[in-house]
Amino acid sequence: MTTSQTTTEVARPPFWRDIRVIRVVGQIVAVVIVFFLLRYFYGNLIENFNRLGISTSYGFLSSPTNFRITYHESFNPRSPVWEMVLVGVKNTFLAGFFGIILASVVGLFVGVSRLSENWLINKAAMLYVETFRNIPPLVIIVFFGFAVFFYGPFPIFSESWEFSLPGSENVFLILNKDRWGIPGFSEIGNLTFFWVVLALGVIAAIVVWKWRTRMFDRTGQPHHRVLWATGVVLAFSIVGYFVTGQPFEVSYPAISEDRRVLNGGFAINWGFISVTVALGLYTASHIGEIIRGSILAIHSGQSEAANALALSGFQRYRFVILPQAMRIALPPTINQYLNLVKNTSLGTAAAYAEITALTKTSIGNGRPTFQSIVIMMAVYLAFSLVISAILNVVNQRLKLVDR
């Protein structure tokens, strides 16, 4: 259009066809529409709540729950609702945390096994993946509860199996259908100073880690930084234990004389085991496939080069293949971790007191539905955002640096 004119002045199109105007206006319109939609829905909600006489306040959080929570003796019916939310968050975190560890370890193992040239290992891994991947996690949890605990091999609580180490009177493992006991620590002094010493130890370990890395970069000597860092933390904790006056001791689990209560040690309940193991194994089948795909995505030249250097099978994976495969595997694995944490909401199938189960109980006992669900959603959102944030940082560190 402009070329046909002889003047140097560029003729501007009318403003409704001007791309610069359209861009700005379009964005403003979109924002306004979204704003008014949300405003409309929220206003509608509040209006209906008011008309129905339903409270929109969060004051109920400080009123007593009126119920007990499984395996939380310190939580009594007079504890406020917000404390119940914290218990739910803690239990969701525990199941998610240990579930992720289990899923990662098993997933890595299965993923590598799927590529094994050993027929048996290969097919076994395939069977595992195809089985767990194709069953809904809820069914796995329920099945796990049925097969291992309800109708499983373990005795009822009062007839628990107690195992002790030869030559020791202390029980180190208690197994039954209900709560398993393992040794734990019990506080007998002031732990605060010990924690301070331990924190110093971690800082020292980070310094040592960086020092070993620099040495490695400079001299090429093996860095052994994991060994060094662990050693430093261990040294600090042992010295700290004695310096702060032995503030804790090992406590062994024991069943009370009337065979009803599990004292001492660390108790693991069946709901936690069912949820964590079932979800861990389920997610591992997905992570295994991600690992397999990531390894296959590494050019075969890398393997051949590793073989040419006479690296062993383990070394080939540890130093050549997996570091590269991890870059590819991490983003989809993050999704699996998020799924696992969100799937812990199925814990109610195993009577596990995570946030969804507790929220449902609370709603059933007359707490406001809307506010309770908002809190529950906020909890899962927070979990997901934190996991994504942490793993994105890791991803940034791992990814190839483009120069």
Added chain:
Amino acid sequence: MKRIKLLALISALMLVFTACTADGNGDDGTITTAADGGSDENGNGDGDGDSMGSTLDAVIAADQIVCGVNDGLPGFGVVDDAGEYTGFDVDFCRVVAAAILGDANKVEFFPLTAEARFPALQAGEIDLMIRNTTWTATRDGQEGANFLFTTFYDGQGMMVPAATGFTELEDLANANICVLSGTTTELNLTAVFEARGIAFNPQVFEDNTQLRPAYEGGTCEAWTSDASQLAAFKSSIEGEGGEEQFIMAEIFSKEPLGPVVADGDTAWAQAVEWAVMATVQAWEFGLDSSNIGSYSGDDPNIQNFISGGDISAGLNLPADFAVQVVEQVGNYLEIYEAHIPALGLQLEGSPNNIWTEGGLMYVPPFR
């Protein structure tokens, strides 16, 4: 996340739904909902309701009663192998139909879930609800429900495997106790154990399909629920060759179950309530389905009961309503014997016995 989204979606839908019904009320005022809560709207609803005619007129015009029932609770309301509704609550729906319409079969049964029951009543989808519903203050007050004569006094009980030898709640110190989530059962359990200072460990399940294996497997040492439901599960477990079960004698909550109608319709409520109470009065008089038609005694009270006369006029019931009820369905004892003893619950010594035998079945005089 799927489940949460689903929950949120459902709650959003429910809100929209309740909002709609509330709108409907405001506009035509024919339906009274508890959800309105505010006294103005309720008041309006009542006034309009009366001027527009009672449910009683609507039922007579339609020649049918829509009765909300449970379709999955053995003994109270269940669909049998032939596809017929049967049970204690179901029979009381028939009682009302026999009294008002003269035919016990003029009932359309409307199966309801626990969550759907009050909205269905508020929205006028059902005329009457007899669905093992506990009469509580909040339900009477906030759900817009009008609870009538209690037909069954239930209460929360505790079941343990007989082999454990436990006989009272105190034996259950530190025990795992199976309970369904979000029910009054859970609150009752907590209240009674706290009050007595007994430590316990609740195992909270969402439904009985997971709870029962946990109990049978021994993860739970006791199971608490309404005594009538425990009795049903006891006979089911034992009938399938399971361990022998023991239901503790102690009942630690009050669960009065009875017919429910919507608030604000006195004529309808009266008709239903007196129809139901006629079954107890017949029992007290010793009248049952076999002998009420041929009564030839001289007791003026019984003669009056059978002929109706003064009794029925003010209640908007046909003169022979008591005869129709007892002949077509039976007196209270007959209804009870037909359904409840099969669950393993005995009448002797229970609150459901007639007052002359020490029970709570006591109705105002029919005169």
